[in-house]
Amino acid sequence: MPNITPGSFELKSIIEKEPMRSTASTTALLRELVEHLRQHRTELREEWARRITEAKVLTAMSDAEIFAEATSVYDNYVAALETGTFEALQTYSRNLSERIIPRGVETHEVIGIVLLLRDVLARSLFAKYQSDFQLLNQILDAYEPAANRIANTVAVGFVQERERIIREQQEAIRELSTPVLQVRERLLILPIIGVIDPQRARQLTEQLLRGIRANRARVVVIDITGVAAMDSHVANHLVQTVEASRLLGATVIVTGLSPEIAQTLVKIGVDLGKMNTVGDLQGGIEEAERLLGYKVVPSEAPAQISGIREES
Amino acid sequence: MPEHNPDVDAEYRVPVASVNDIVTARLQGRALAERLGFSPGEATLVATAISELARNIVQYAGNGDIELRSAVNGTRHGIVVVARDRGPGIADLKLAVRSGYSTSGGLGLGLPGVRRIVDDFQIVSNRDDGTTVTVTKWRN
């Protein structure tokens, strides 16, 4: 049996290049072994469940849960062997992963149990055909590539699902850390704090644009006082955000511009005369209100800012 | 359409000989990007880049084609766009792809912009063979 090491996902392309010899005899052999696996379903499934417990994997799940999932994994496994197609298996794998990942099941456990099943079934085939060496070889020739493809399909499905979940979580975290604040009608404030990597910059811009549309904002104040480092990449992102906002009909006021940052902007070719800049956030808000036609009356009480997260 | 997993083996070729083909190319590009799991925003990026590349073909070479392929690298999925023509070639490649802030740079070919939004950008251009631009964008 070839070794599939968990994590070597380049294997996917290798396995797919391996020809699935669908000769008439291979089909007949597969049919025969599928029949065998169905006949002995109960005992093989139990054997497999026993080995799972022995290997101390899936400890996050109860025996009843393992048994329930084991049944559907077994049936999907055999179905894939039977039909020679793997789309249904991939879909099943992703659904299964969606269920078990929140339970704390890890990649090596999933790959481990699929390989255990592969071995349990292989041994059962050995036992059945051991008297006819030639037939045993033919059966294994039919079984092995299919079984390896199954293991790979399940593993890849699991990893894809995991990555999707991680991406979603990261996105959620990024959104939480960058609120777009609605201060008044038609006025949004976007305080940018911290480090801006390209992905965060992209996400900031998308969030702001959605916010402009949702709140029908006419003016946006982007405050960069808290930005950790302003290199030409970040400066470019800022300029792009200003231009994109304008395309949605919003005027942007940039506040918190230090002389160093102003220099960076000029260096990359930004015409500061075209960008609306004000020294500090308070000044920027007043300018924004002026643009919107509000009369600003100085008062004793500090300005109230309510944060309303934009709906998308 | 290929038999087995369409995600892995998708490949389309759109001949580009007129401005109407530009629309076809970008619609195909968007459709493929969406099928490959790109977000609508990313699919719009891809479609816009394809529009620019196809337009270059029509404007400077008269005709050529746009090839659209899916790409898989381990668990990463992406799209590959190959814009090919047998036109006169670009004389100054460095100038053509130079990315300044100025949006009017790049000889008006829009290549700096395309280069900004893709993950991998390759261009081969000379008088004998024409121009081939190959870009790859991975799904986020």
Next chain:
Amino acid sequence: MAVPILKQAKYLIATIQSALTDEDLLALQTALVEKVGKFRSRGVIVDVTALDVLDSFASRTLRDIAHIIRLRGAETVIVGVQPEVAFAMVQLGITLEKVPTALDLEEGLAYLDKNLQHARAQP
């Protein structure tokens, strides 16, 4: 496919469908210039809400339209640029420089009204 142009009082509203070809855009330019002259319109709104991609040709043509219409004494506003389209545009360095933009039809009309007021206030 021809772009529908509606007359609303002293304004014209052109609503662009998706999958706009170069010919459609150029035909739009001709039609708007003609209608602005015919109806003595004071403003034009080009609604690109349905536009899936705004590339360099579209942006050049829209700028040309705004320029020509201005020469005819009317102001043009582009409305409805989708967030994803705006994002793609700025990433690729495609701008609508010097062309007024507004969020949607309502904002566009408000802009044209205000613009007209200012124009009338001029001595």
